[in-house]
Amino acid sequence: MKVAIRDDDTSYFTTPDALTRVYGDIWDRVPICLAIVPFAIGYEQPGIPREHWHSGQSMPLHCNPALVSFVRELIAARRVTVALHGYTHQDFPGGYEFQAAPDLPERIERGRAYLESLLACRVTVFVPPHNALSKRGLAAVSAAGLNVLGSFLSFRPSLRPWEWRTPANWWAVQRYRRATKRNRRDPLVYPHALHYATHAEFGCHSLVPGTTSEALLRQFEEAERWGGDFCLATHYWEVDATLKRVLDAFLEFAARQPRVRFVPVEDLFA
């Protein structure tokens, strides 16, 4: 059973200390996927300085050289891998970035090339800002051949670009829904990667304020029972002492399971 961790929102606004505080005692055992925003525009979020909340100014990652060299070292030490987390992460009047921005293919192409050259790494995974991906957004990500790590992925064929694998994947999810006695509205994280023609998708379990160890263990045990894998998704800026305890307890539990292997998120799609 593969177990991975994804952390969202590293950007120009992030300090090395903020990442070390949460993962400094973890990333030697468990590689962390940093889902990075290449040209972040501030919004109301505690991890972003207040003066940037409404500035509308795009801040390229390279303008924070201390963070860039820190992340490059982390990559070289195999403590982290890098995913693309939108382009600016800005909200539009019509929705979140990968629902409403007009130029999604260009945002993916430019953002990916920028991170790969600045950080000297490969980027093969896309994490949608706010976990929101429209049909058009999904088409752009798929055309770029990036795999998607989501949290509330929709499997409804009507919300997806059509391709020949769509119905089979939808049926697999329906079978899982029935087998786990969920109705249509119950939350569901399908524990296997779903492969499409040019990309694959995997759903993560959220670690957010209010998440308990008990809930995570239940979700973990369900994934294990169905022969699946498990990815935990969080935001470093949201991890306080309570959430850090939940995270540590979960990892301790997972490490004790004989079948568990901690992997970089990229391996979830292998």
Ligand SMILES: [Zn+2]
């Ligand atoms: Zn985000």
